[in-house]
Amino acid sequence: MSEAYQHPLMKYVRKGALRQPHCSGCGNGIIAQCMLRAIDELGSDMGKMAFVSGIGCSSWIPSPFFNVDMLHTTHGRPLAFATGVKLGNPELRVVVFTGDGDGAAIGGNHLIHASRRNIEILAVLVNNRIYGMTGGQVSPTTPHGMKTTTTPYGNLEHPFDLSKLVEAAGASYVARWTTFHVKQLVSSMKKGLLKEGFAFIEVVTPCPVQYGRYTGIKDPVESLLMLKKLSVPLSKAKSMSEAELEGRIVIGEFVDRDVVGLTKAYRQLLAEVGA
Amino acid sequence: MKTSVKNIIEPGTHFITGNEACALGAIVAGCRYFAFYPITPANEIAEHMSTLLPKVGGVYMQMEDEISSIASVIGSSWAGRKSMTATSGPGFSLMQENIGYAVMTETPCVIVDVQRSGPSTGTPPLPMQGDVYQARHGSHGEYEIVALAPSSARDMFLLTIEAFNLSEAYRIPAIVLSDALVGHMTESVEIPDPSTITIIERMKPKEPPEECRPFLSEDVAPMPVFGSGYRVHVTASTHDEKGFRNVENPIFVDNLVRKICMKIRKHRNEIVNVETKYLEDAEVALLAYGSVARSALHVVKWAREEGLKVGYVRLITLWPFPDEVIRDVARKVNKIMVLENNMGQIVNEVARVVGGEAEVKFLPPRILGTIHEPSYTMEKLKEVYK
């Protein structure tokens, strides 16, 4: 890397890890930058943060790119590992990166319970609506009817509405954006980093290589603009019918409430017990 | 040891179950995070931990399953706390993937498996020694592990502490392979003054972050916990000494697997622990571990009263297997009778190391799911002794 290249966010990136492994046009890099911008704008100390990720393309957003204490875990389990990290040292600000397969299929149960526990963790779930890393299999968020490597006749199942799931489970902050909505994403990430409870941000992202194979939209720019086209702000969606919302991506902040987080409740318990 | 610990656990004689002794041992060892999912016959460990831990500033977490229990234990260990989980067979099976993660990332932690009759759901409150092989190779891939076998409630206290010490010294997951009988039996336990017990802490790095190599040392690497300024990269992909992934060159696989295994193999003699009695003139040795060893010792003493030259070998460490100690025993005796509450697991290790030095016999209990009745063992021993 040339000495002259001084990108303002480079100070948050590990030396030697500047070249991210994502495909050309993958939204992961955009999300990575949003995260670093949120940290930068808050003036947060990355030395007091811990990132946890699972297995899948989005788990490579912070690992090894971010210059931070990093726990790259087993498939589906980052929220469980992160729960231990946060309870082990509540002073650390803990952020989890997961995907639609990692977080909502194999990791679905941990997502539900982390939300219910309202543990003070920010979870960013990158939803590319397919299993990208393994070649394009159907995922719990793949649209109904879509063909993938394992639904050659079309997907018989319906996708999760993850924001509704997490809201019902008890999260304190729930938002959904796409990689087109970088300004809102940075703003949500800042809120999530400061939230004293479970904060969940779903980011719908293009996967030009695997998802694009099946929609025919393989160009990075077209895939990104398609997400913009499909997006509907929550305020507008409220007055739309189910049929009108079919295939659309509802974006916005769904939940923003203040409920005592788990580590705070535990601290109170320790004070009462007289530890 | 903190004085608060002394206030919780008074030195002296206590009449307690193995499971309670395990919880006390964990607290004395410095465990400050325990995660658990209910399963018989391990539940009492959790119940005691949930009451004791908050009193010493520790955290008890009941997770949604065994997978997340061991996952959060590993996370908490990287956050700097000594961490433990407990379970039985079905939960132990679920934990295997993440036990492999702990091996791969050199994360100190303790897993207590209070074995029950299997396979599968089996009979929860009945003991069996069916998870011995699973403790060794339950996770996929090539690795080494440490597993200890308590025989008494006192052992549950002491070996839980030993498990923590081994896990911190070698940066490994250490397994306490108990069973329903030892976990649920109530007996006298001498709790020593905690200040007289040796407690080992993981090594912190002395060098600055740029020079720190937190993994795959020639011996044991220092462990920079999260938040201490080292920005450590922990991954279970094949990695180098700095923790960075390299999955392109087999040289990295070779380096990693050899070091992970040699870390324990090199230190086998320091790790293994075997109790022997009456071996000097023995012609036959009874070899057992865990709850079965109680019955075996009773038979050895009875046999001696009847003039039979019988020796006693109790394995306290199951893994790594104490090759040299057992080979020595085989040189002294003609026959080794291995008593296990299963269809033959550790006996195969005994046969492996013994070679032709002595004859190896296997004796399960008359009824699997119970420990050997002394009269039954005596009858079989006499047949072998001839």
Next chain:
Amino acid sequence: MHLKSASPRIVISEELCKGCGICIALCPMKVLDRSDKLSSRGVYPPVSVNGNKCTACRICQHYCPDLAIYIVTEEKN
């Protein structure tokens, strides 16, 4: 006399750029276009063709998945 401040400087890294084309497409002032020279990574990175039109909105910078482009203005980097 009114002194015009210098145009923002557009800095592009050919080592990091993967040629996705997002910056070129999203620039509201059509400042960028594809280079006709293949980079060492085998892609066609962007080049500034209308640099004087750049308003430093930083859309290119903020949307780049690879941190391969950033804008330098006099006030801040």
